[in-house]
Amino acid sequence: MTKVITKEDLLSWLRQLAEKYAIIAPVTSNGVTLYKSVGSSEIDKINLNFSKTELSPKNWFFPPSETLFTIVKDELPRIIPASVDREAILFGLRPCDAKGIALIDKAFLAEPADVFYQEKRDKTTLIGLACLSPCLECFCTSVGGGPADLTHLDILLTETAEGYITQATTEKGKQLLTGAPRQEKEIIPPVLPSLNLILAEGITELMPRVFNDAYWDRVADRCIHCNICAYVCPCCYCFDIRDYVSKGKIERVRSWESCQSPGFTRLAGGYDPRPTKGAHFRQRWYHKLLYFPPIFGDIKCTGCGRCVRSCPVNIDIREIITDVQRMKV
Amino acid sequence: MMSINPFIPYQATLKEVINLTPDIKLLNLELTVPELQNNFDYKPGQFAFLSAYGVGEAPFGFVSLAYRKSGIEFAVRRIGTVTAALHELEPGATIGLRGPFGNYFPLEDYKGKNIFIIGGGIGMAPLRPVINFILDHRAEYGNLLIINGARTPKDLVFANEFDTWAKAPRTQLELTVDKGDQNWKGREALVPAVVTELKPSPVNTIAITCGPPIMIRFTLAALKGLGFANNQIVTTLEQKMKCGMGKCARCNVGDKYVCKDGPVFTFEQISKFLEQY
Ligand code: SF4
Ligand code: SF4
Ligand code: FES
Numbered sequence: 001m002t003k004v005i006t007k008e009d010l011l012s013w014l015r016q017l018a019e020k021y022a023i024i025a026p027v028t029s030n031g032v033t034l035y036k037s038v039g040s041s042e043i044d045k046i047n048l049n050f051s052k053t054e055l056s057p058k059n060w061f062f063p064p065s066e067t068l069f070t071i072v073k074d075e076l077p078r079i080i081p082a083s084v085d086r087e088a089i090l091f092g093l094r095p096c097d098a099k100g101i102a103l104i105d106k107a108f109l110a111e112p113a114d115v116f117y118q119e120k121r122d123k124t125t126l127i128g129l130a131c132l133s134p135c136l137e138c139f140c141t142s143v144g145g146g147p148a149d150l151t152h153l154d155i156l157l158t159e160t161a162e163g164y165i166t167q168a169t170t171e172k173g174k175q176l177l178t179g180a181p182r183q184e185k186e187i188i189p190p191v192l193p194s195l196n197l198i199l200a201e202g203i204t205e206l207m208p209r210v211f212n213d214a215y216w217d218r219v220a221d222r223c224i225h226c227n228i229c230a231y232v233c234p235c236c237y238c239f240d241i242r243d244y245v246s247k248g249k250i251e252r253v254r255s256w257e258s259c260q261s262p263g264f265t266r267l268a269g270g271y272d273p274r275p276t277k278g279a280h281f282r283q284r285w286y287h288k289l290l291y292f293p294p295i296f297g298d299i300k301c302t303g304c305g306r307c308v309r310s311c312p313v314n315i316d317i318r319e320i321i322t323d324v325q326r327m328k329v
Numbered sequence: 330m331m332s333i334n335p336f337i338p339y340q341a342t343l344k345e346v347i348n349l350t351p352d353i354k355l356l357n358l359e360l361t362v363p364e365l366q367n368n369f370d371y372k373p374g375q376f377a378f379l380s381a382y383g384v385g386e387a388p389f390g391f392v393s394l395a396y397r398k399s400g401i402e403f404a405v406r407r408i409g410t411v412t413a414a415l416h417e418l419e420p421g422a423t424i425g426l427r428g429p430f431g432n433y434f435p436l437e438d439y440k441g442k443n444i445f446i447i448g449g450g451i452g453m454a455p456l457r458p459v460i461n462f463i464l465d466h467r468a469e470y471g472n473l474l475i476i477n478g479a480r481t482p483k484d485l486v487f488a489n490e491f492d493t494w495a496k497a498p499r500t501q502l503e504l505t506v507d508k509g510d511q512n513w514k515g516r517e518a519l520v521p522a523v524v525t526e527l528k529p530s531p532v533n534t535i536a537i538t539c540g541p542p543i544m545i546r547f548t549l550a551a552l553k554g555l556g557f558a559n560n561q562i563v564t565t566l567e568q569k570m571k572c573g574m575g576k577c578a579r580c581n582v583g584d585k586y587v588c589k590d591g592p593v594f595t596f597e598q599i600s601k602f603l604e605q606y
Binding site: 068069071108115208241242243266271273290291 | 569571
């Protein structure tokens with residue numbers, strides 16, 4: 001017997017939860033699906049059949065731009081730190097996006113923890129939706145994930161004709177599920193889709209030997225520095241910190257950046273230890289595939305394929321991984 | 330030691346400003362919270378971010394020694410927007426201070442060894458607390474040889490301490506400039522050439538060098554020419570930094586973060602990076 005929740009019950013449960021929690025869920029408007037905050041009267045707007053959101057859910061914990069603190073110029077500057085919102089439920093996560101969050105956790109929750117991120121993270125429960133019809137560019141199974149991978153979620157829902165199968169993996173998830181109206185049913189679990197495989201295994205070991213190959217300069221040449229790849233990536237987390245002044249109020253703001261931006265490493269005075277376009281471009285791939293793994297135990301890619309879909313010049317991580325495998329130096 | 334939220338600076342009062350060179354000022358700060366004043370600890374090699382509120386923040390190595398309790402000092406060279414703003418400040422101004430961050434020179438491990446300090450320009454800043462620490466613990470270290478180089482005599486930092494350094498037991502101070510003026514009677518030579526000329530023995534010696542990248546490159550070659558091994562040569566890497574705690578990825582080099590795993594590295598570590606430094 002399996003515990004399931006019907007679609008109607010799921011929506012009314014969410015409506016009820018929305019009284020206490022902020023609900024962030026996929027909503028489609030004008031053909032674009034994004035995670036949005038939905039109130040209890042807007043639960044019907046949630047798109048339960050979306051394929052993948054345009055932007056990853058990292059925005060919720062790590063907004064594109066956030067005020068770290070504000071200073072009001074009194075006699076002595078007083079620092080008024082940014083405050084945090086109420087508890088939240090991030091609903092309708094694809095398993096790869098949950099992994100994206102887990103990867104950012106590794107860096108941002110490492111000592112000393114990023115307090116701004118941690119506060120939002122601690123207050124959020126992650127409810128996932130298994131993927132039964134993946135997108136063309138999905139390759140999660142090549143990088144250790146899968147369409148019904150529940151490792152990084154609190155709860156996973158899998159759709160069947162009888163309703164959604166509910167699986168809680170964490171204490172937080174179990175607690176929350178106790179309030180959900182579920183029924184015991186005899187269910188045949190759906191067949192999971194199989195995805196195209198790329199050869200990502202062993203990629204970390206192969207990266208060092210192709211570091212000085214002209215390949216990186218050549219592929220970088222067509223990159224237009226739009227940074228879309230990093231912005232849509234569920235696990236890219238480079239950021240910038242700047243001060244802004246308006247009407248006597250000083251704000252310190254952090255915003256998304258990308259390590260492949262020109263000038264990312266340029267020091268005051270002009271010296272740049274990483275001066276070329278190819279070197280900036282290479283850094284992003286090396287951080288993902290070589291530098292991150294020994295520190296945090298995994299390559300920094302979830303297989304969501306958003307960068308593949310979004311890059312205006314068709315730079316494709318699947319191709320890069322495959323090319324590195326093929327380059328025999 | 331670090332504040333509960335390491336993104337939020339402590340407030341500090343600028344106590345004193347000393348012009349070290351035409352473009353480098355020594356800022357002496359005191360934290361405004363009294364409980365912190367006596368507990369704020371940091372080590373030679375570590376750094377902090379100083380905020381010129383409204384302009385931004387930038388990282389600077391501590392140039393004072395915490396245990397001397399004579400204020401928290403930084404040498405700030407006017408080179409960008411934040412440093413220009415810091416140069417404008419007068420005593421009494423409030424500055425934000427975040428830190429300490431990073432690793433430090435393992436001076437405990439160097440006990441019993443000869444120390445060879447090679448600094449160029451503002452690169453002498455993080456080396457000053459190393460020198461003063463050794464002088465405060467003179468009996469525990471071997472010979473101390475210091476090369477302090479700069480473009481012109483006016484650009485030599487910490488000139489008011491040269492006498493103290495030169496007169497300390499088993500200590501030799503060598504000054505050099507790229508180009509002297511009419512009063513200059515000392516050396517006119519590039520730092521790496523002075524290293525080769527003085528020929529200190531690598532036996533039981535640690536060389537610590539900080540300065541512009543080009544100076545470091547040739548100094549490294551000069552030291553190797555004298556027989557120094559990569560693990561006997563120590564430097565601080567300069568990288569753009571934003572967070573100081575291994576998050577923003579600005580300072581990432583290989584599987585290291587300069588802000589967290591550095592800024593102090595041996596050349597043995599640096600030689601393992603795929604990128605050239
Ligand atoms: S990459 Fe995998 S987990 Fe992500 S949306 Fe596609 S099938 Fe689902
Ligand atoms: S999306 Fe493509 S063009 Fe834009 S920065 Fe990334 S690789 Fe370059
Ligand atoms: S300064 Fe942000 S990671 Fe080092």
